[in-house]
Amino acid sequence: xxxxxxxxxxxxxxxxxxxxxxxxxxxSDSAAPxxxxxxxxxxxxxxxxxxxxxxxxxxxxxxxxxPETVSGTTYTNISNPRMFVHLPPVGTPQNGTxxxxxxxxxxxxxxxxxxxxxxxxxxxxxxxTLIYRCQEFGAPAPQQDVIRxxxxxxxHAAEFGINPNKIxxxxxxxxxxxxxxxxxxxxxxxxxxxxxxxxVNGRPDFMILLFSVLTMEDPNASANSRKALLGNNxxxxxxxxxxxxxxxxxxxxxxxxxxxxGDTTVKLENELQLYAALxxxxxxxxxxxxxxxxxxxGLDANFGxxxxxxxxxxxxxxxxxxxxxxxxSLMKVQINPNLSGPAAxxxxxxxxxxxxxxxxxxxxxxxxxxxxxxxxxxxTATAN
Amino acid sequence: MKTxxxxxxxxxxxxxxVGSAVAxxxxxxxxxxxxxxxxxxxPAIEVPLKASQVIELFPEGVPGWRDIGPEQYTPANGTYTNISNPRMIVGLPPAGTPQNGAxxxxxAGGGYVHVAGPTxxxxxxxxxxxxxxNLIYRCKEFGAPAPQQDVMRxxxxxxxHAKEFGIDPNKIxxxxxxxxxxxxxxxxxxxxxxxxxxxxxxxxxxxxxDFAVLIFSVLTMEPPYAHGQSxxxxxxxxxxxxxxxxxxxxxxxxxxxxxxxxxxxxGDTTVKEENDLMFYAALxxxxxxxxxxxxTVGPHGSGxxxxxxxxxxxxxxxxxxxxxxxxxxxxxxxxxPVNQRAGGAGGAxxxxxxxxxxxxxxxxxxxxAATDASTxx
Numbered sequence: 187x188x189x190x191x192x193x194x195x196x197x198x199x200x201x202x203x204x205x206x207x208x209x210x211x212x213x214s215d216s217a218a219p220x221x222x223x224x225x226x227x228x229x230x231x232x233x234x235x236x237x238x239x240x241x242x243x244x245x246x247x248x249x250x251x252x253p254e255t256v257s258g259t260t261y262t263n264i265s266n267p268r269m270f271v272h273l274p275p276v277g278t279p280q281n282g283t284x285x286x287x288x289x290x291x292x293x294x295x296x297x298x299x300x301x302x303x304x305x306x307x308x309x310x311x312x313x314x315t316l317i318y319r320c321q322e323f324g325a326p327a328p329q330q331d332v333i334r335x336x337x338x339x340x341x342h343a344a345e346f347g348i349n350p351n352k353i354x355x356x357x358x359x360x361x362x363x364x365x366x367x368x369x370x371x372x373x374x375x376x377x378x379x380x381x382x383x384x385x386v387n388g389r390p391d392f393m394i395l396l397f398s399v400l401t402m403e404d405p406n407a408s409a410n411s412r413k414a415l416l417g418n419n420x421x422x423x424x425x426x427x428x429x430x431x432x433x434x435x436x437x438x439x440x441x442x443x444x445x446x447x448g449d450t451t452v453k454l455e456n457e458l459q460l461y462a463a464l465x466x467x468x469x470x471x472x473x474x475x476x477x478x479x480x481x482x483x484g485l486d487a488n489f490g491x492x493x494x495x496x497x498x499x500x501x502x503x504x505x506x507x508x509x510x511x512x513x514x515s516l517m518k519v520q521i522n523p524n525l526s527g528p529a530a531x532x533x534x535x536x537x538x539x540x541x542x543x544x545x546x547x548x549x550x551x552x553x554x555x556x557x558x559x560x561x562x563x564x565x566t567a568t569a570n
Numbered sequence: 571m572k573t574x575x576x577x578x579x580x581x582x583x584x585x586x587x588v589g590s591a592v593a594x595x596x597x598x599x600x601x602x603x604x605x606x607x608x609x610x611x612x613p614a615i616e617v618p619l620k621a622s623q624v625i626e627l628f629p630e631g632v633p634g635w636r637d638i639g640p641e642q643y644t645p646a647n648g649t650y651t652n653i654s655n656p657r658m659i660v661g662l663p664p665a666g667t668p669q670n671g672a673x674x675x676x677x678a679g680g681g682y683v684h685v686a687g688p689t690x691x692x693x694x695x696x697x698x699x700x701x702x703x704n705l706i707y708r709c710k711e712f713g714a715p716a717p718q719q720d721v722m723r724x725x726x727x728x729x730x731h732a733k734e735f736g737i738d739p740n741k742i743x744x745x746x747x748x749x750x751x752x753x754x755x756x757x758x759x760x761x762x763x764x765x766x767x768x769x770x771x772x773x774x775x776x777x778x779x780d781f782a783v784l785i786f787s788v789l790t791m792e793p794p795y796a797h798g799q800s801x802x803x804x805x806x807x808x809x810x811x812x813x814x815x816x817x818x819x820x821x822x823x824x825x826x827x828x829x830x831x832x833x834x835x836x837g838d839t840t841v842k843e844e845n846d847l848m849f850y851a852a853l854x855x856x857x858x859x860x861x862x863x864x865x866t867v868g869p870h871g872s873g874x875x876x877x878x879x880x881x882x883x884x885x886x887x888x889x890x891x892x893x894x895x896x897x898x899x900x901x902x903x904x905x906x907p908v909n910q911r912a913g914g915a916g917g918a919x920x921x922x923x924x925x926x927x928x929x930x931x932x933x934x935x936x937x938x939a940a941t942d943a944s945t946x947x
Contacts, residue, residue, distance in 0.1 A: 440866070447854060458851065461864070465836065465843070470866040472880075475850070477829070477859030478911075487907040490894035491861065491887065494906050498880065498887070505879035516883045516905075518876070522867065 230345050236271045238314070240334045246379040251322045259299035260291070261317050267331040272303040272313040281310030282349035283508045286335050286368075286390070290359025290397075290482060293320045293328065293414030300358045300482065305496045309509050312348060314339060318364055321414035325428055326376045328415070329367045333377040333388035336368055341386045352508050354392040354439075359452060359482055360411045362398030363430065366460070369393045369441065370433035392508060393441040394499055396484050397449055400430040400456040408452050434463035440470045442502050444484065444495045451481035472502055617734040619701070623660040627723045632656065633768040638711045648687020649680065650706050656720040658727075661692035661702035670699030671738035672897045675724050675757075675779070679748025679786075679871060682709045682717065682803035690874040691745070694885050698898055701737060703728060707753055710803035714817055715765040717804070718756045722766030722777035725757055730775045741897050743781040743828075748841060748871055749800045751787025752819065755849065758782040758830065759822035781897060782830045783888060786838055786871050789845040791818045797841045820845075823852035830860040831891050833884045840870035861891055 228238045248265060255262045274280055285306055291297045296317050303313045316335050319327035336353055343350035357365030371377055372388040399408045402416060402425045416424050426432050441464055445454035454475055464471040479492035487493045497516070503509040504520055511520040615625055635654060642651040663669055674695055678686040688704045695702050705724050708716035725742055732739035746754030760766055761778040788797045791805060791814045805813045815821055830853055834843035843864055853860045865881030876882040886905065892898040893909045900910045 447857070447859060454854070458847070462847070468836075470836065471864070472866060473862060473864040475860070475862040477861060490906045490908055490911060491890045493908070494887070494890060497905055498883075501880035501883060516886060517879050518882055519879055522879055524867070 228342075232271045232273060232312070232346055234271055234273045237268045237317075238271065238338065239266065239268045240331055240338060241267070241379070241381075243379070243381050245319075246330055247323065247327065249323075260295050260297045262295040262320075263322060264296060264317055264319050265322065267317060267319050267327075267334075269314040269316045269335055270298075272307055272315060274307045274310050274312065278308060278310055280312050280347040281510055282347070283309075283311045283352040283503070284339050284346070284348045284354065285311055285313050285394070286332065286339065286353070286355045286365075287313050287315045288318065288332060288355060288357040288361035288364040289315065290357070290361040290399075291320065292360045292399075292408070292410045293324075293363075294410070295320060296361075300361075300485075302356060302358075305500075306356075309500060309503075311509070312346065316361075316364070324417060325415050325424070326371075328364045329371055329374075330377050330379060332364045332368045333372055334379065334383065336372070336388050336390055337383045337386040340388075341383060352391055354394065354508065355390040356394040356396070357398065358396045358484070360399045360408070360414075362395040363400060363411060363415070363428075365390070365393055366395055366398065366400055366430040366441075367428070369439050370430050370435075373437075374433075376427070389437070390439050392439050392503070392506065395441060395457070395460075396444045396495070397452055397482050398443070398445065398456050398460075399452050400460045402429045406453050406455040406459065408456075431459040431463040434460070434467050434469065436467045436469065438464060438467060438469045440506065441472070442499055443471065443473045444476075444492075444499075445474075446476045446479035446483075446489075446492055448476075448478045448483075448489075449481040472498075474498060615731065615734070617731075619660045619662060619735055621660060621662040624657050625660065625703070625727065626655065626657045627720055627727060628656065628768070628770075630768075630770055632708075633719055634712060634716060648689070649684050651684040651709075652711060653685060653706055653708050654711065655706075656708050656716075656723075657706050658703035658724055659706065661688075661696050661704060663696045663699050663701070667697060667699055669701050669736040670899055671736070672699070672741040672743065672892070673701045673703060673728055673735070673737045674783075675703045675705055675721065675728065675742070675744045675754075677705050677707065677721060677744065677746035677750035677753035679746070679750040679788075680709065681749045681788075681797070681799040682713075682752075683799070684709060685750075694874055698889065700898070701735065705750075705753070713806065714804050714813070717753050718760060718765050719768055721753045721757045722761060723768065723772070725761070725777045725779055726772045726775040729777075730772055741780055743783065743892075743897065744779040745783040745785070746787065747785040747873070749788045749797070749804075751784040752789060752800060752804070752817075754779075754782055755784055755787060755789055755819045755830075756817070758827050759819045759824075762826075763822075765816070778826065779828050781828050781892070781895065784830060784832045784846070784849070785873070785884075786834055786841055787832070787845055787849075788841050789819050789849045795842050795844040795848065797845075800841075820848040820852045823849065823856050823858065825856045825858065827853060827856065827858045829858060829895060831888055832860065832862045833865070833881075833888075834863075835865045835868040835872065835878070835881055837865075837867045837872075837878070838870040861887070863887060 228236065245267060251263055251265050254264050287302055289296050289298045289300050298315050306313055314335060316332060318331040332355065339346060339348055339353055340350045355365035355368050368390050377388065378384040399411045401407050402412050416428060443457045443461060445457045447454060457473060461471060461473045474495060476492040479489040483489055484495055485493055500509060501515060501517055504511060504515060505517065505522050507521060507525050638652055638654050641653050676688055676691050678688050680686045685706050692702050703724060705721060707720040721744065728735060728737055728742055729739045744754035744757050757777060757779050766777055767773040788800045790796050791801050805817055832846045832850060834846045836843065846862065850860060850862045863884055868876060868878035868881045872878050874885050889898060890904060890906050890909065893900060893904055894911050896910060
């Protein structure tokens with residue numbers, strides 16, 4: 187495999203502060219960007235546990251915040267955003283679908299303990315667990331990180347064993363804000379870094395959002411997350427920009443939303459507001475709200491039906507072609523007959539004609555199709 | 571069973587509601603005359619219940635009854651039209667499956683034009699041990715509050731006769747689809763209000779359902795999300811704001827509204843799921859433990875086990891919800907590993923028992939409710 191990033195890795199590592207980093211960025215052809223650790227190119231085939239760094243050209247707006255600390259599953263003081271690979275278990279082939287998992291942590295740290303890998307890996311899904319920048323950088327760093335992650339996976343889809351049209355995001359708590367940012371800000375200049383990878387489509391093909399922080403607007407904003415992302419006194423423009431529900435368009439990808447009334451940390455009104463926006467834009471969406479379950483308790487069996495969301499989510503993915511049919515499926519019809527081509531009934535049909543058609547024009551072959559489109563493939567190749 | 575006293579006063583009140591044209595058809599009010607009533611009712615309901623047994627709702631005479639001509643039944647789709655004799659049809663668990671104490675009063679849809687067949691409800695619920703009562707409620711020929719009176723009387727009747735029917739008086743739920751969702755949710759919200767009462771002694775029995783399942787539901791009467799046909803048929807083409815408010819059920823949710831399970835699809839272009847979103851917002855505000863499942867595909871009334879993919883598994887989700895809340899017994903076939911709430915059955919909230927509604931929040935029959943029922947008898 188040709189790895190253009192290697193060019194950068196040979197460059198002397200600079201540890202200048204921001205001012206110089208900015209200068210370097212403006213003269214990126216001649217000066218090396220600031221970036222603490224040397225870039226580690228990934229090796230193929232992918233291995234579980236391997237870290238893939240997101241910015242071979244240097245982390246945008248990097249500054250020296252001191253060393254990262256890891257305690258258990260909690261990563262704090264992150265300045266080197268990356269993703270950890272989780273492959274399907276031995277004997278289960280990759281099915282082409284990727285999930286970029288954005289763990290929660292209130293934008294204070296990233297706690298990967300939500301362990302969704304055991305849910306999706308056995309289905310053949312390749313999971314990339316995102317270690318994104320938090321309060322030390324603030325917006326738009328986490329947004330840049332998640333969208334770069336999507337671009338990177340899509341650019342290297344063939345080598346990673348991924349279908350470039352089956353790249354989803356999954357978020358939990360503040361991680362949902364990260365994931366949903368990808369679904370709404372993928373074409374926003376704020377996430378571009380000036381790298382060639384900006385040309386690769388950053389739109390996720392689907393979003394799974396659990397116990398989600400989504401709005402930055404009172405009264406339903408989660409105060410800690412907002413402060414960590416936008417600071418103490420965000421402008422109304424900042425609040426609008428990062429209130430996910432205000433950025434929804436007809437091109438926002440299909441979403442699967444879960445929350446509980448028992449969550450007193452993050453209010454389920456976040457989901458209701460986003461759902462209203464998705465509904466208004468005819469984005470095919472599932473909303474599942476349960477009575478019991480505390481914040482982030484989604485896999486605790488004691489909460490009964492709430493803990494069934496992985497079953498519902500798997501069926502949703504199956505019906506949409508992101509997970510193959512299975513004899514253990516609860517569904518009578520396992521594949522949406524409207525997946526490809528014009529269809530007769532239901533919201534999926536409306537969106538095939540609407541959002542998906544439009545998306546195709548913009549080179550987003552990723553939308554709504556069960557198979558890779560030549561357009562998407564060639565765009566990937568170009569960016570590569 | 572002793573037939574409850576007859577109360578005639580509801581008749582003129584009802585006539586006022588449905589307008590003068592209707593009032594002209596109604597019999598003259600005479601305090602000494604019996605309430606007019608077409609079929610003769612034998613108050614002694616045969617027990618034990620048998621499958622397909624018909625139980626009439628108003629042994630004392632149907633409130634506001636008038637002669638609208640014969641009812642029609644269309645076997646092809648199981649639809650009942652021109653109903654003036656509201657009743658319920660019993661569905662029992664199959665031989666070998668004991669009644670588990672839970673009852674579901676099922677309100678089929680039909681836009682308040684007619685009452686559709688109970689498509690698949692019995693074959694879903696009866697094998698779980700649930701006793702079903704398929705409600706044949708009055709529609710556009712009577713308008714409000716006839717369907718509301720019917721469903722609330724049905725609940726009172728089942729609760730009153732719980733013991734003889736093999737029912738736990740604290741496990742009586744309502745389920746409704748489309749306009750039937752409006753009927754069911756009427757019981758869940760208006761159970762204590764005068765609209766559901768007829769003046770009979772049985773009014774003293776609680777009409778509050780213990781749970782509500784609302785499917786592709788009509789719930790609001792307020793534009794722009796009201797389902798026009800259902801509204802016209804229930805409250806007329808030019809309803810007053812007071813009538814709209816009375817039957818916009820999201821405006822009547824309180825903390826006593828029972829736990830609710832809601833299903834709808836974005837693909838429903840007949841009845842908009844904003845009905846559910848508005849209703850859910852009210853449930854949420856009042857801390858009523860509720861599940862909301864909104865799916866993408868599937869047209870209006872696509873119902874049970876349909877061809878619309880993952881939305882078609884909602885009955886299984888409903889089973890899990892009922893099981894977790896103690897309205898169904900635990901099962902080795904359950905999808906959730908912990909399929910009964912820790913600390914016993916009941917709604918998600920404690921404290922409901924203190925409100926004198928024994929029906930609320932407890933999986934076990936309460937002496938209070940039982941006493942209530944026998945007093946009313």
